[in-house]
Amino acid sequence: MRTRKIPLAVALAAGLVLTACGGGGEDDGATTGTLDFYTNKAAWEPDFDELNATSESDADITLNTTGYSDADQYDAFIKQSFRTDKSPGLFTWQTGPSLAELVDEGLVAETTDIWTEAVDEGWVAADMREAYTFDGKQYCVPMNIAYWVMYYNKHVFEEQGLEEPTTWAELDAIAERLTEAGITPYYQTSTLFTFPWFQQLVAGTDPELYNGLATGEVQYTDPRIVAIMETWRDQQEAGWFSDAGSTVDPAVGLKQGDFAMINFGSFFNGSLDGAGMVSGEDYDMFVIPAVNPDLAKTPVAVESGPLCVAENSSQKTLGLAYSEWWMSPEAQTAWSEARGDVAFNPKATVADPMLEELGTTVSGDDYELYDRYYEATPTPILTVALEQFGAFIADPGDPLPYLETIQAEADDYWADQE
Structure with missing residues (x-):
């Protein structure tokens, strides 16, 4: 061998x-x-x-x-x-x-x-x-x-008196609390893994809306998508995300407190262990609550x-x-x-x-699995979307031009499928 x-x-x-x-x-x-x-x-x-x-x-x-x-x-x-x-x-x-x-x-x-x-x-x-x-x-x-969940630095949470959230409102409150304490809430990058927060916001708001993007039934310029992107922009402007251009390994960044939380696949345990963090002592995880509290089940991205x-x-x-x-x-x-x-x-x-x-948790009746954006999206559209999300992260202004660029590629792709 x-x-x-x-x-x-x-x-x-x-x-x-x-x-x-x-x-x-x-x-x-x-x-x-x-x-x-x-x-x-x-x-x-x-x-x-x-x-x-x-x-x-x-x-x-x-x-x-x-x-x-x-x-x-x-x-x-x-x-x-x-x-x-x-x-x-x-x-x-x-x-x-x-x-x-x-x-x-x-x-x-x-x-x-x-x-x-x-x-x-x-x-x-x-x-x-x-x-x-x-x-x-x-x-x-x-x-x-791999399930995409929220990892967090347990020491940071304990020092700030924070507990794992069960609602999106509680998660937002945690982000605000951390920001006030001078701690960056979330990890974010402008290269490759540019999609997780978009994925989380859209699927957590409306799983059918999310699935519609994958099938071409929903356009990226849909007002509901634009509104979600504006929420993401507001969060970036509020200082909720880490330096998107940082070259520090994300596992090391979580360990040294560069940010308190990171939305990543459950395979990330291996990276954190490799960085010298101990599961259950230095870091933990929670399933991210749905943005929309009226959803019957909490959507969980699966890879x-x-x-x-x-x-x-x-x-x-x-x-x-x-x-x-x-x-x-x-x-x-x-x-x-x-x-x-x-x-x-x-x-x-x-x-x-x-x-x-x-x-055990995500296999329960209260959770609903959905395909990760990276796999759910047709490759030509995905390539453009990752670039545009990265550009938006680097320069979080009006989201519409970024979405229009993605939709132009989507129009071309779906036209070829007819």
């Missing part, structure tokens, strides 16, 4: 070589052995490596991981490989429109039987299947699941990255065998321990009590 990060030049060369090969590979039918695995999460390679001991013992399958550190080159490589005899037996991808494109082209293997067994066994929530369903069939399996098998891979059967094992409690227990994150399988043992409690 070997792991390596692929530099840009090598990735390009590999893509050209594979494209020249042509044709798909015939499935060799193997159910055990070494499985070639490609991922755009190069930093997670040690976690996948750690998992090999369990997968070899349980399923007699070992991953041979190739990690890419450049997302764009990874996407290009995977798409090129489908036209060759080197299609991956297992690879990571994204849910939403990106996965739909692969399914529409018949490039990924169906996993309906795997999902049916997992749901019947109580290994995965039935509603999670929706993000993997196309024309009534399932494709791929969830690599991981689920899939593991997929190429339809024309010579390792198709082996990849599906690993996918089936991956859904089991044993696999998810090992993954939670290796990755330090929640497990989508409720029968798995989660190493961190805080994450275990989070998984």
Whole structure:
């Protein structure tokens, strides 16, 4: 077993070589052995490596991981490989429109039987299947699941006499209290992760409004969206957010009190632990209350990255065998321990009590999961939106010009879908 990060030049060369090969590979039918695995999460390679001991013992399958550190080159490589005899037996991808494109082209293997067994066994929530369903069939399996919640510095909260909020009004009051004390309430950045607060404000106000943006039924220039952006602007002008251009690692920033809270995925526990913070002692988390108090359920953003098998891979059967094992409690227990994150399988043992409690909480009747903006939004629109949100964060003025730019791209995209 070997792991390596692929530099840009090598990735390009590999893509050209594979494209020249042509044709798909015939499935060799193997159910055990070494499985070639490609991922755009190069930093997670040690976690996948750690998992090999369990997968070899349980399923007699070992991953041979190739990690890419450049997302764009990874996407290009995977798409090129489908036209060759080197299609991956297992690879990571994204849910939403990106996965739909692969399914529409018949490039990924169906996993309906795997999902049916997992749901019947109580290994995965039935509603999670929706993000993997196309024309009534399932494709791929969830690599991981992360809930987007609010992390906070416990020492800052204790010093200010603050408790976890249960309503949006209480959260606003906390932000005001912290600002008055000279403490920045929230973390914010103008690069890449520019969407979380927009996502939170829109979905927390009206989940249908949020979903309408993803389907094109709602325009970004809708007066309701403009009003939400104006609220965001007012909060920025009130000093509620950290320096958006700061190069300080967000985990370090929370530790040293540069800000009191950060809206991030539940995988952030690992970063905080790595920064020297202790779960439950130095930091904690809470599910962010809905902006609209009249909502029947509290919306919670969920991020689920899939593991997929190429339809024309010579390792198709082996990849599906690993996918089936991956859904089991044993696999998810090992993954939670290796990755330090929640497990989508409720029968798995989660190493961190805080994450275990989070998984139990959001699976309750009072919460409603929705797809993270990054996965829910078609890629061309997402690219422009991330840029415009970043520009708005850097210069929080009239939100309408930023929204008009996003909507122009949305108009072009949806026109092409007709």
